[in-house]
Amino acid sequence: GAGVSQSPRYKVAKRGQDVALRCDPISGHVSLFWYQQALGQGPEFLTYFQNEAQLDKSGLPSDRFFAERPEGSVSTLKIQRTQQEDSAVYLCASSLATVHEQYFGPGTRLTVT
Amino acid sequence: DAKTTQPTSMDCAEGRAANLPCNHSTISGNEYVYWYRQIHSQGPQYIIHGLKNNETNEMASLIITEDRKSSTLILPHATLRDTAVYYCIEGTSYGKLTFGQGTILTVHP
Numbered sequence: 567g568a569g570v571s572q573s574p575r576y577k578v579a580k581r582g583q584d585v586a587l588r589c590d591p592i593s594g595h596v597s598l599f600w601y602q603q604a605l606g607q608g609p610e611f612l613t614y615f616q617n618e619a620q621l622d623k624s625g626l627p628s629d630r631f632f633a634e635r636p637e638g639s640v641s642t643l644k645i646q647r648t649q650q651e652d653s654a655v656y657l658c659a660s661s662l663a664t665v666h667e668q669y670f671g672p673g674t675r676l677t678v679t
Numbered sequence: 680d681a682k683t684t685q686p687t688s689m690d691c692a693e694g695r696a697a698n699l700p701c702n703h704s705t706i707s708g709n710e711y712v713y714w715y716r717q718i719h720s721q722g723p724q725y726i727i728h729g730l731k732n733n734e735t736n737e738m739a740s741l742i743i744t745e746d747r748k749s750s751t752l753i754l755p756h757a758t759l760r761d762t763a764v765y766y767c768i769e770g771t772s773y774g775k776l777t778f779g780q781g782t783i784l785t786v787h788p
Contacts (some may be wrong), residue, residue, distance in 0.1 A: 573761055597773065
């Protein structure tokens with residue numbers, strides 16, 4: 567079946583621009599996570615949704631980062647006024663509520679110039 | 680900050696068992712040990728997880744010490760396609776994962 571999909575796969579933004587990254591989780595998955603992965607590093611947790619409720623946003627690095635999942639399915643990660651340090655791969659993962667296995671998407675590679 | 684410690688890199692011969700160690704001395708009682716791997720340019724892939732008991736699935740086995748301060752992931756018959764970065768992770772029950780640097784496993788012919 568279809569896995570987690572993310573779009574766009576690649577995004578180049580000029581410093582100061584706003585970007586929106588989309589995640590389509592596996593149908594029926596209640597939990598959704600966003601991670602940021604800098605080059606050569608492991609992924610870092612950003613935020614967690616259970617259905618439409620954002621239950622943990624402790625990893626968002628600044629108030630320029632905003633995530634939403636209004637209908638409990640598709641999620642969007644928005645970054646306002648992008649900075650060079652925002653350049654990274656942004657990974658989305660989803661899971662069923664009662665299991666531990668997270669399914670990751672291929673990621674969106676954001677490059678801020 | 681990552682709470683687990685893993686070797687930076689390991690090698691393994693194809694067909695042999697790969698044993699990847701991990702130290703998680705600060706793990707709390709309700710945190711799980713998860714293992715994921717990441718092949719270049721792909722998202723991480725779940726391998727296995729455990730709380731106290733040893734676990735086995737079709738991909739691997741997980742051996743957790745009695746004091747839960749360390750664990751070993753075992754790939755019983757490594758193949759070239761198992762070459763990847765392997766992450767040992769302490770995670771909450773709802774799934775928040777704190778990745779570290781991981782171990783680069785290279786399987787060679």
